[in-house]
Amino acid sequence: MTATRPSTRSDVDRPARPSPLRRLLPGAPATTGPRGSTLLRHLAGAVLAGALVVLLTNQLPPYQNLQVARVCAFLCVTAGYTVLVGLNGQLSLGHGALMATGAYTVALVQRGFDERGVQGRWILPLSLLAAVAATALAGLVIGLAAARLRGPYLAGVTLAVATLVPAVSTIFTGVFNGEQGLRFPAETPPAFLGAYFQPERWLAWIALLAALLTVLLLANLVRSRFGRSLRAVRDDEVAARLAGIHVARTQVLAFVVSAGCAGLGGGVYAVLTATVAPGKFPLELSLFLLMAIVIGGLGSLTGAVWGAVLLVALQDLPSLLTETFSLSGGLAQRLEGNLALAVFGLILIVVMLAAPGGLHGAVRTVAARLRARRRAPEH
Numbered sequence: 061m062t063a064t065r066p067s068t069r070s071d072v073d074r075p076a077r078p079s080p081l082r083r084l085l086p087g088a089p090a091t092t093g094p095r096g097s098t099l100l101r102h103l104a105g106a107v108l109a110g111a112l113v114v115l116l117t118n119q120l121p122p123y124q125n126l127q128v129a130r131v132c133a134f135l136c137v138t139a140g141y142t143v144l145v146g147l148n149g150q151l152s153l154g155h156g157a158l159m160a161t162g163a164y165t166v167a168l169v170q171r172g173f174d175e176r177g178v179q180g181r182w183i184l185p186l187s188l189l190a191a192v193a194a195t196a197l198a199g200l201v202i203g204l205a206a207a208r209l210r211g212p213y214l215a216g217v218t219l220a221v222a223t224l225v226p227a228v229s230t231i232f233t234g235v236f237n238g239e240q241g242l243r244f245p246a247e248t249p250p251a252f253l254g255a256y257f258q259p260e261r262w263l264a265w266i267a268l269l270a271a272l273l274t275v276l277l278l279a280n281l282v283r284s285r286f287g288r289s290l291r292a293v294r295d296d297e298v299a300a301r302l303a304g305i306h307v308a309r310t311q312v313l314a315f316v317v318s319a320g321c322a323g324l325g326g327g328v329y330a331v332l333t334a335t336v337a338p339g340k341f342p343l344e345l346s347l348f349l350l351m352a353i354v355i356g357g358l359g360s361l362t363g364a365v366w367g368a369v370l371l372v373a374l375q376d377l378p379s380l381l382t383e384t385f386s387l388s389g390g391l392a393q394r395l396e397g398n399l400a401l402a403v404f405g406l407i408l409i410v411v412m413l414a415a416p417g418g419l420h421g422a423v424r425t426v427a428a429r430l431r432a433r434r435r436a437p438e439h
Contacts, residue, residue, distance in 0.1 A: 140321025199319020
């Protein structure tokens with residue numbers, strides 16, 4: 061008979077080790093001043109960032125302006141996605157399908173007005189609002205199911221959504237035009253900007269406005285009572301429920317907010333090319349989005365910016381290599397589908413080993429060390 065070792069006081073008092081996902085996430089934001097000052101600070105930051113990007117687009121050629129527009133479109137998605145995964149702890153693999161939902165909504169609305177001969181500058185914001193509403197409704201349906209599921213079961217359901225939406229677009233060819241997709245009138249600059257105003261710059265401004273609105277609203281949401289509820293549910297559902305937080309409702313609302321952002325990003329992405337097709341939203345896109353927010357810094361809106369930049373940069377990597385090294389057509393075609401995913405996976409491994417907090421966490425660590433080194437001689 062062996063005696064059981066009694067638990068010591070140090071074992072009892074030792075805090076539970078956080079889960080691997082929790083170690084990737086940042087803590088709660090530091091308490092700041094009054095709520096009004098937070099809103100004004102975020103608004104001032106958005107205006108400053110918008111002015112800098114507008115000045116940048118005035119100096120860039122058309123293709124680089126289109127890349128800026130794509131970064132802004134993806135930022136709408138990654139910002140909402142990091143709120144869902146990073147702040148609320150719900151894993152989704154279907155955000156590529158939500159982007160497709162927003163893009164097809166914009167195409168259907170704009171084609172409907174065009175076929176009836178209706179024109180006007182209000183059609184673009186109306187179609188984008190319709191995209192947000194449609195994807196938010198889809199997010200509500202998915203969120204109601206997600207509130208009953210956890211971990212791999214939730215990932216499985218959202219993965220099914222990611223494969224279902226492209227399949228629907230090819231089944232109902234009368235509505236979605238199958239693999240050929242839908243084309244709709246391209247967005248042109250207003251007349252008061254002049255006859256020679258660069259169309260790509262105008263598209264970059266549209267995407268920039270959508271991204272700034274998304275980040276501004278989410279930044280204030282993160283600092284609000286609802287943001288604290290999101291983090292409380294993520295950290296401990298039982299404790300959150302005992303504190304009076306409706307866990308299921310909070311999780312559903314998180315999905316609705318994140319889906320609306322994905323719909324806006326998908327709609328803007330469609331406006332950039334004036335066409336929508338199932339091939340633009342494959343299953344790999346959902347994996348790219350997840351890896352982007354993890355590499356950028358899970359749970360941080362600044363990390364979402366890093367992730368959006370990486371998404372555009374790595375998708376252009378195969379064409380850049382083909383042009384630089386004059387690769388053969390067969391090799392270039394194979395790289396087109398696999399190189400970005402392989403490089404993304406390699407970067408993910410390296411970043412997780414070197415900086416579990418992502419690129420945003422690494423930058424903050426380096427900045428803190430530089431500040432500490434600068435203060436050291438004073439003592």
